[in-house]
Amino acid sequence: MSDSRDVVDLCARLIRFDTTNRGNGDSEGEREAAEFVAGVLEGAGVEARILESAPRRANVVARVPGEDPSLPALLVQGHLDVVPADASDWTVDPFSAELRDGCLWGRGAVDMKDFCAMVLSVVSDLAATGRRPRRDLVLAFVADEEDQGAYGAHWLTDRHPELFEGCTAAISESGGYTYHVRAADGRPVRLYPVGTAERGTAHLRLTARGRAGHGSRRNDENAVVRLVDTLHALAAHRWPVVLTPAVRAFLQRTGEELGVEVDLDDVDGTLARLGAAAPLAESTVRNSTTPTMLQAGYKVNVIPGDATGLVDTRVLPGTEQALLEQVDALLGPGVEREFVTYQPAVQAPVDSPWFDAMAGALRAEDPEAVVVPYCMGGGTDAKAFAPLGIDCFGFAPLWLPEGFPYRALAHGVDERVPVEGLRFGARVLDRLLVSS
CATH class of the missing domain: 3.30.70.360 (Alpha-Beta Plaits)
Structure with a gap:
């Protein structure tokens, strides 16, 4: 990509929007964050729609035309809301987006404003370099994932299923991140789990x-x-x-x-x-x-x-x-x-061209990546999109250094994401979205 620094700035700006979702309809709302997202997309020449399911509960949907309209479209979806953060427990203000120790700190840094920033960065770079993806990309930045999705993905698929027409596969949280382990002989191994269920x-x-x-x-x-x-x-x-x-x-x-x-x-x-x-x-x-x-x-x-x-x-x-x-x-x-x-539970094919494409994009940036399918223990907005006949994958690529407590930081105190991890993820995502 021409300027991978953009992804860090985009993520910081998204974090600074307080989109706290306390559940049961008690939310700060996603409206300002949604307007920002729509503005970035419009700046890249992509028409974006803001759809409110209730006052301030805003969703953004856009379609990026591909070179071959006969190919099935890929849905790229992420959520703009975050869980609450008690500032008294944190080292930094949870919505300050402070850069410290090579990381960008703030609520949503890994769940999942990092991925939203990567998507915006790739789309902006496509416009700047005059490139187009191989197939149509449908982008959805949704509300309310941190509760039950009633104001977000489920509302969209119930009320506006036509927005996702032609989509046969989707990517979102949670997978494609570095997971450091050791082989039986002590050799370091970098696993990259991709969610297929x-x-x-x-x-x-x-x-x-x-x-x-x-x-x-x-x-x-x-x-x-x-x-x-x-x-x-x-x-x-x-x-x-x-x-x-x-x-x-x-x-x-x-x-x-x-x-x-x-x-x-x-x-x-x-x-x-x-x-x-x-x-x-x-x-x-x-x-x-x-x-x-x-x-x-x-x-x-x-x-x-x-x-x-x-x-x-x-x-x-x-x-x-x-x-x-x-x-x-x-x-x-x-x-x-x-x-x-x-x-209901969600399943996508373990062996498929999409899984192969994700593995290839990761290995292009990390030649020693070992990409494996896995089943997520919790739930995501895939549960809203799968009934539309869309195969949903957990793929939000991110490079993480050994010892980084990634899985503990989502919903945890002092949530943060490595700056180099963001840049790596944007490069991987660029490869997948442009070429697949």
Whole structure:
């Protein structure tokens, strides 16, 4: 690219917009950030539309024409909102975008204003150099990913699906970043995991009902006890191993590269042998049911008639029915369940021309890159776009130095991104978007 410094400035300017999303509709809003994005695109000769799903909840959608309109379009999507940041916990002001120690600091630096800046940088460079991508690019900078997407990606796909017509593949968070590990012989290996799947989200509300009464008296129908017993059963349940194509391929290819034995009949043993690479897969070999919130009672000497709890449930592709049947079997007497959120799992082909193109773009900038597919344990806006028939990949390329706590910084304190990592990511993205 002609001037990779632009990506650092663009990322800093995006970070300085406070787009905090506290959830449940409580948000600072994305409007100013969206106007900035639209302005950069318009400056590059790309017509951009700002669509508000509610006051200040702004989304930006644009289409960059490619050289061959007969080719399917690629969707490039990222979110403009960020999770809250308590400034008293941070070394710097979370929205200052301060440059320090070779990094750009601020909320959203790795989740995911860095990727949004890379996209803007590439599009600006295309205009400056008179280049065009091989195929149409549909760009979406959306609101509300850090909650449920009701004001962002899900709203767009429900209300304006025509904006994504012709898109057959998409890239967004979270993949394509450097993950340093060691082979069995001690050799350093740079993995670059590319997301080809993600677990589904099935957040549950459990309601236990019982008999209200005085706290000093025996009560065999205590709603609090019923709820706690059920939550303990869910938390303690050992879910069976289910190897999806993405996880199977990750284990096999990573194990081969690291020179360790891979036994798919003993996945836990295989994970142990993978060492530092194991965290990329250990949360996605099983479903999970994790209690996270409790609410019951109003006075210490009163047994309430009901109690509620929320359970963060994550579901591997193809296992939804079996998981819910097992959950129902673990519910205690007087306990009912209902969905708070249900978004199915997402899967894209592990072996595809798109995966090969992403691997090639990474290896062009890092010849020793080992690119492997993996399944994301959490969820992204891919859940909104996949039902449109779009294969969604986690690919937001970023170079990271060894020891950099990347996975801990998303939503964490002192979030920051290496400046050289941004420049690397912009170069990789340029290769993918122009040539693929």
